[in-house]
Amino acid sequence: EPEVTQTPSHQVTQMGQEVILRCVPISNHLYFYWYRQILGQKVEFLVSFYNNEISEKSEIFDDQFSVERPDGSNFTLKIRSTKLEDSAMYFCASSSASTSGYNEQFFGPGTRLTVL
Amino acid sequence: AQSVSQHNHHVILSEAASLELGCNYSYGGTVNLFWYVQYPGQHLQLLLKYFSGDPLVKGIKGFEAEFIKSKFSFNLRKPSVQWSDTAEYFCAVNALRDTGRRALTFGSGTRLQVQP
DSSP, X not given: OOOOEEEOSEEEEOTTOOEEEEEEOOTTOOEXXXXXXOTTSOEEEEEEEETTEEEEEOTTOOTTEEEEOXXXXXXXXXXXXXXXXXXXXXXXXXXXXXXXXXXXXXXXXXXXXXXX | OOEEEOOOSEEEEETTOOEEEOOEEEOSSOOEEEEEEEOTTSOOEXXXXXXXXXXEEEOGGGOEEEEEGGGTEEEEXXXXXXXXXXXXXXXXXXXXXXXXXXXXXXXXXXXXXXXX
């Protein structure tokens, strides 16, 4: 069964450093997402990406964040200058391009980011 | 904007007990509703979904949920839980057909602990 994969599973970084979190969505999916979950809090939407551009973003997704699809398989989230409050589990998800008004999002296992 | 409330934060049951987890959402229009499960150490997996039609939906592993539009609710049920159902359960909603937005809004989750 196809699945979304993410690397690394755990990333530790120093405050102010740049990190890149990587995801490989399901191969025939066209929508890609990033969500995050700060420990003990809700899963929160960050951004969605379609047709090589951002289609939606939340207020959390500020200028320090960026997303890219550098090739035909990877989807990355870059945090330019990490802050302590960026410590969270980051989930990638993907979905097909349904025209019926419904989309099921398939989630990856997550990358736990720890900012020291 | 949508919001989702899950009032049960932590539920402890014995095996074979019946389960009902509450989920209420706030949005007056047409919604897609989801229940995701996260087993310890694993990624979010879709349990079931409501898009339209029969408000009683059946998912995997014997779970079902009932959409009650008048109550803005989508409660998850299982007649007889097993130890292997120990996990965190997340309710989520989007209003794709009304808003064109694919982002999922999640509840805060309910941790279910089933004792053998």
